[in-house]
Amino acid sequence: MQNFIIKLADDTDFKFAEAISAEIERSAKERGIGIAKRSPEYIIEKMKAGKAFVAISENTNDIAGFCYIETFDNDEFVGNSGLIVFPQYRRDGVASQLKYFIFEETLKRYPNSKIMSLTTSLPVMKLNSELGYKPVTYNLMPKEDRFWNKCQSCINYQTLMSKNKKVCFCTAMLYDPSKDSSKKDDK
Numbered sequence: 001m002q003n004f005i006i007k008l009a010d011d012t013d014f015k016f017a018e019a020i021s022a023e024i025e026r027s028a029k030e031r032g033i034g035i036a037k038r039s040p041e042y043i044i045e046k047m048k049a050g051k052a053f054v055a056i057s058e059n060t061n062d063i064a065g066f067c068y069i070e071t072f073d074n075d076e077f078v079g080n081s082g083l084i085v086f087p088q089y090r091r092d093g094v095a096s097q098l099k100y101f102i103f104e105e106t107l108k109r110y111p112n113s114k115i116m117s118l119t120t121s122l123p124v125m126k127l128n129s130e131l132g133y134k135p136v137t138y139n140l141m142p143k144e145d146r147f148w149n150k151c152q153s154c155i156n157y158q159t160l161m162s163k164n165k166k167v168c169f170c171t172a173m174l175y176d177p178s179k180d181s182s183k184k185d186d187k
Helices: 011-031 040-048 094-109 122-131 145-149 157-162 181-186
Strands: 004-008 052-057 063-072 077-085 114-119 134-136 171-175
Touching: 004 094, 011 040, 011 052, 011 063, 011 077, 040 052, 040 063, 052 094, 063 094, 077 094, 094 114, 094 122, 114 122, 122 171
Parallel strands: 077 114
Antiparallel strands: 004 052, 052 063, 063 077, 114 171, 134 171
16 A cells, blocks of 8 residues: 655655646546646746645655645635646545645635635545535636636636636536534534
């Protein structure tokens, strides 16, 4: 069984940016789904800002997974985005470990923000549901153009625009901490 270090990315992880970017693009093409491309420079920018998270294989010290957070609409929304697991580490629990780690980190940093996700991935939808996300309509997502511009490199962008940002192939999911009674009980 593989063990992984799940952590906030730092400058020692910059070396993985090219591989992460390539895997995001490769995975989108392979699955024929809409995953927005992210450049190595963008990934390093997220790492420098303290908003990127990595899973590192303890056995090989290789990158196993990646994701990042991004805020929109004056921190009303936080996206847990860019979740990717490298093929050789799939089915080892990396996605779950990363998703739970980033979710808890987001709650600590942005306790009053809604955490959101746009995805076509059934495993990500399942993880989101386990964490308390609910499927929502697109009108409940961020209004800021910067949010929607992130979709430009997705193969489904024209569909999104033709539907006035109200419908696309991704499932919109939202976790609203103000509506989560289990988290309120923990406080």
